[in-house]
Amino acid sequence: MASGLGIIDEYALNIFTDGSSYPKKKRAAGVGVCLVWVNESGDAEVEEYAPPGCQKATIDEMEIAACTVGLQEAKRFLKEKNHFKRVLIYSDSRYVVDNFFKAMHIWPNKRWIGANEMPVENIELWKRLRKEVNRCPIKVNIEWVKAHKSNKYNQAANNLAKQSAEMPFNRPFSHSETTKKWSDRSTRRGCVPVYGQEIKIRIISREYKNKAKTYEYRYEVIDLNDQSYKDLDFVFFDEYLSRNKCFQVLFNNEQRRPFILEVREELDCSKYKY
DSSP states (O other): OOOSSOOOOTTEEEEEEEEEEEGGGTTEEEEEEEEEEEOTTSOEEEEEEOOOOBSSOOHHHHHHHHHHHHHHHHHHHHHHOOOOSEEEEEESOHHHHHHHHIIIIIGGGGTTBOTTSSBOTTHHHHHHHHHHHHHOSSEEEEEEOOTTSSOHHHHHHHHHHHHHHTOOOBOOSSOOEEOOOSOSSOBOTTOSOOSSOEEEEEEEEEEEETTTTEEEEEEEEOOTTSTTTTOEEEEEESSOOOTTOEEEEEEOSOTTSOBEEEEEEEEOGGGTOO
């Protein structure tokens, strides 16, 4: 099991990656890559890379992208130096590390459908990373490293990701139509219980999922008497709903696959704004 310390493998090309995303800067985002290898004298050599960032992206998107960029940068090293036995990617993203094997070997064989029978998140980015892994002439492994603790290379990647976000020249990876939320809370997938209840929500964002042929909505709970009041979560619905509108809807009873079964009525948002 990985220690999380990010110990350098002297026989590998070590790639420390990090992603950044800043909601207060209209979610400007970036990636940082720090390549580390041990030379013939036994000393560590380092090369850093901070490409232009994106105008808008989530932290998960940028963490995947950072791994892809790292492998792309590794190509010239693998041509010039052929003594490496493997490429070792270090990421402080549990999301990336925990899903890496599934993205490389399981999801592609299941048409990128997850355990909840819905398309996995960030399919195109995972596909790009898988393509680079398959192109690599030697084995690619990934390990988790504790974020911004005592590892200087992880900290360097973090600083590079911040620099990258200061140059948000690239277009977003995905397109989501969004309006400003009322709540001061962060969105947490799965935080709102789903048990076949009626619930009052306000639509914040909408994204059409081609694979599933349905819309994914980000919403906030607006009923003062609801235990999830002010919480933000995601739900699917086959029909089009307008952003910045309030609805009373009926949920299904599948926590892992939340769906709106029926829109009962449109509500007057002015009566619920907090």
